[in-house]
Amino acid sequence: MTVLERQRARAKWQQQEQQSYFGGSEFGGLFLEPSQAVQGNFQGLVGGVDSVLGEVAAVLVKPDLSLESGLPEFGRFELSNMGFGSDALINGSTTGFHINSPTSMTSGCPPTVAAVAPEERGKVSVPAEKKSSVAGRESFKKRKADKVQNTKVGAEEDTKDKKSKVSAEEGESKITTEQTSTKNNSSATNNRETSADTSKENSKASEVQKPDYIHVRARRGQATDSHSLAERVRREKISERMKYLQDLVPGCNKITGKAGMLDEIINYVQSLQRQVEFLSMKLAAVNPRLDFNIEDFFSKELFPACSTGFPTTGMSSEMTNPAYLQFNPVQQLVSCCGLEMGMNTPDMAFRRTMSAPLSLPETYLDTSYITQLQPSSTWDADLQNLLNLEFHQGRSTSYASQQLTGSIEASNLKMEI
């Protein structure tokens, strides 16, 4: 029950934030005042109804509009987390209780509150999804059902006994949990666990919130030690990120194990950095060219050639197909007019700098995505035709052409060195 109240208080805070957010001036201003004032104000609004109910009804009307939106949920929750201060807590906890009360009265209640309360419960379960991503939304509906049952069970007891005492406890625990809760949670476990949490904690009213800041609960058949829980969370974080990296780094699908993956990642980062160095040197050599026709070059010149080199790495393959065919005829024009002028001295300079990073050539041969650099920059008409032939023969041969260009590269460098 305490968890529920906590969550309700959170919802309350969210509503407050929203109201300021949506410019709900009257509510927002009111909420910032102490709770008694709040109650007093709402009494006027819902004349004839209990002040508690009135407040709740008024509160719940506004958030209806706002909480239907999906994404702001998380942002709001963050806000509510930050917004917890000691005085606010008291406010929140007492209002939390007020929110509780209508649930007990749903059976024989004014229709407004009855209609609103289930929605409010739904909203309450929303913040509990706090740290989870889309996966949270699906279990959100499950939790709604849970909550409905749970709240009805627990509400009666709550409103009757030990209101203030629990609120005080709750206040402190809220401070500890909310302010220190981290935002990183494994979403799946959290969903399952928090739903298990609420149902279990409803039944065991005496079980106070764990000192856990991340609401992790041991899954079935696993150690329940707090250390192992924390470790498991940590491991899951790490493995999740490793999965992302696996998608990014080519050729990591077959490798299992952190060490191997890290090796690949390191190699990849190093090669990318080397590539950048190489390209920047090349661009430096282009110096006088850059001043005119930048946009033309930029958009047309090297796009298809570079792109065809990329499919193996999957970098820009989606860009290649539409662009490729149109740009081919343009290339020849560009290459002819742009590159026929004598660039001898930059050639020499460039080649000397090329020979400097000696380790590069081997990697260029190995890494297919870089071998096509050379053809992209060397649009002699003949060579270009040759390579176009290669490319035209289909993607499957693009790899062959890359090796071809790799051999060109190697031969160039051998002539230099």
Added chain:
Amino acid sequence: MESESQQRIYSTKLVEALRHVRQNSLPTSKSPSGREIRHAADRVLAVAAKGRTRWSRAILASRLSLRLANSRKHRKAKPGKVTGCSRLKRPEKKRSLPAVQKKVKVLGRLVPGCRKVSFPNLLEEATDYIAALEMQVRAMMRSPSSSPVRRSIGSAPALTCKALA
């Protein structure tokens, strides 16, 4: 992570930055060194990241301080450190035996500004950094470049014919 529009944005920014670099270096009539271009490209990359990642902030921060001073300091520091005396004193100490730890350190050195970052955060930074580097490479490839190795290409067709045949 890197969408097409982001790529375009980065490319345009890169071109502008490069033009800027050349304008700066033209008065002195020297062609900009590769390093300057690289730094400019890194800077644009970091700006494109909008400060949400650690490495981008590190790149921008290092640009604010004197680059040359930094590089000189690093160069001087390295030979000073690697005299090997510290290693001789403790020859048998196995520091961080798990290979993973070593690699984590290496990765931390590679990603700018992430030397002492915790492992999961380091992975996250590395993810972002790799995506950004890929974008940078793509943009720089597209960028106008001449045919610096054109001279050697004269003989290349002979080789290409060989390779084809």
